[in-house]
Amino acid sequence: MKELQETHFYLNYCRKITGIKLGGVEIMLYWNKDMECMPREQLQELQLRRLKETVYRVYSFVPAYKAKMDEAGVKPQDINSLADLKYLPFLTKKDFRDNYPFGLLAAPMSDVVRIQSSSGTTGKPTVACYTKNDINNWAEMMARGLTNAGATRESVIQITWGYGLFTGGLGGHYGAEKIGAAVLPASGGNTKRQVTLMHDYGVTMLGCTPSYALVMYEEFLQSGLKRSEFKFKSGLFGAEPWSENMRKEIENKWEIDAYDVYGMTELVGPGVAIDCAYKKGLHMAEDHFIAEIINPDTGEVLPEGSHGELVITSLTKEAFPVIRYRTRDLTSMNYEKCDCGRTHARIKKILGRSDDMLIIRGVNVFPSMVESILLQIPGIEPQYQLIVDRVNNMDRLEVQVEVSENVFSDEVRKMEELEASISRELNSGLGIAVKVRLVEPKSIERSEGKAKRIIDNRNI
Amino acid sequence: MAKQISVFLENKSGRLAHVTKVLGDAGINIRALSIADTSDFGILRLIVNDPINAYKILKEAGFTVSETEVIAVRMPDSPGGLASVLDQMSEENLNIEYLYAFLGMSGNEALVVFKVEDIKKAKISFDSKGIKFMEEQELYQL
Secondary structure, three states: OOOHHHHHHHHHHHHHHHEEOOEEEEEOOOOOOOOOOHHHHHHHHHHHHHHHHHHHHHHHHHHHHHHHHHHHHHOOOHOHHHHHHHHHOOOHHHHHHHOOOOOOOOOOHHEEEEEEEEOOOOOOEEEEEEEHHHHHHHHHHHHHHHHHHOOOOOOOEEOOOOOOOOOHHHHHHHHHHOOOOEOOOOOOOOOOHHHHHHHOOOEEEEEEEEEHHHHHHHHHHHHOOOHOOOOOOOOEEEEOOHHHHHHHHHHHHHOOOOEEEEEEOOOOOOEEEEEEOOOOOEEEEEEEEEEEEEOOOOOEOOOOOOOEEEEEEEOOOOOOOOOOEEEEEEEEEEEEOOOOOOOEEEEOOEEEEEEOOEOOOOOEOOOOHHHHHHHOOOOOOOOEEEEEEOOOEEEEEEEEEOOOOOOOOOOOOHHHHHHHHHHHHHHHHHHOOEEEEOOOOOOOOOOHHHHHHHOOOOOO | EEEEEEEEEEEOHHHHHEEEHHHHHHHHHHEEEEEEEOOOEEEEEEEEHHHHHHHHHHHHOOOEEEEEEEEEHHHEOOHHHHHHHHHHHHHHOOOEEEEEEEOOOOOOEEEEEEEEEEHHHHHHHHHOOOOOOOOHHHOOOO
């Protein structure tokens, strides 16, 4: 009995420090207060210890890392402070490609329990391997983010990010399960059914792309169901760029709180950085990652608060550690303590990219991928342009292809077949639906002889 | 037998005007035309008095152009004229890709341009059925 009382006291004590009650509903403030609110000095000690371990790990187990470090003249023992990080060479998407599929693996394959892969790229997709610890850490990061977004054991969380090779679905799923919430692994597609599930199963929270939240709203309006019959309160949205205006739109229409999440396959998946209740930048899980901001042209590390390219080093990853990975995302970091109490630095909303990658419905699209697909179609010349629009809240990619004499026919049927076959190749190569439009030669805008490849009308 | 000039056009205002102006400036006369279109693009088909030059000029003007062999079939300009030709073609199992009528008249005759699947087979069938078609040079001089 005494033991029970003590347990009860302990539970209440935990709630006092990690949760508050609002209108009888408990809201947890933190998933892991010790880590999330750790004083920065202590956090930096932890980071340095983990950084050294990671550097030793890759130098010892990954020939590609060893070669890069030897070339740069850096040895693991040269890393004695966080400031020494800048001596380590960068890792780029090309390194992932060059070492495809398992060249960057820093753990024995027998320790790997999961392989994920970036969706929809041609040639060589980006691979990510996870050990048991990697999966646990990833779930921990997502659990923090979901908690920030209002999830508790009582929550019913519908995950409509795709399940499978894409990191969204399983990333959200493991995080939600770790919290002890009820997970509805709906995966993507069939919006009508999604809304029905949400209504019938009393879903309190949604994990999906922001644009899909709006598509679901349109479907909800069509359904004739009453908003008061839903228990939907908040959502964690990510896997594509979105604006503050879009956040407001989702919040106003659905009458929920909308939270942002950042991540990418190369790093772990979603969960690298997540909004708190104050929504003033995404807290990076700094016990698992270190952020730097560099000048994308020179590679020089920029002082705190500067705007530049985000470079991330992993601290706890075992299977696929990343040292100074160039994300190509342009942003800045804020190291001030947040009003929420967290000490972890915040990434400002991503403002753009230092390369020409487009993110369309969660899928990474490079113009060069479109080009290589087109070149595989006989007779098609690589004169093309990508036009991205957001129609009814969904991203739409149109690829305009110039018609050369090699493929031109005086019969409409043949031209339509051509259009359909290009469309098919692009769909399967990129992993997203593409609308192909045939255009006249030289009609694609050329500036200084170089064709303008992307027109993004989304106003993100 | 005749050479048809086909031009790829985007569905944008002013494109047809541009083609016809380029031809007009070069002194080329359009004898027959048709446009087949989808929501995105159109294919302009032309019979002109000087197909070799027309092809060259349009190509130089940056258009995607091709030459296609077609047959200009003569038929009585009276009710049932086309029907009887089509009937006989069907009997011969000739597949028609498309057809369009000629602008100018030639006496009591009407002229219809046919694109068929197999032009050699069509010519043999026309000869055996007594369907008249116009020779290339005669057509351009109309």
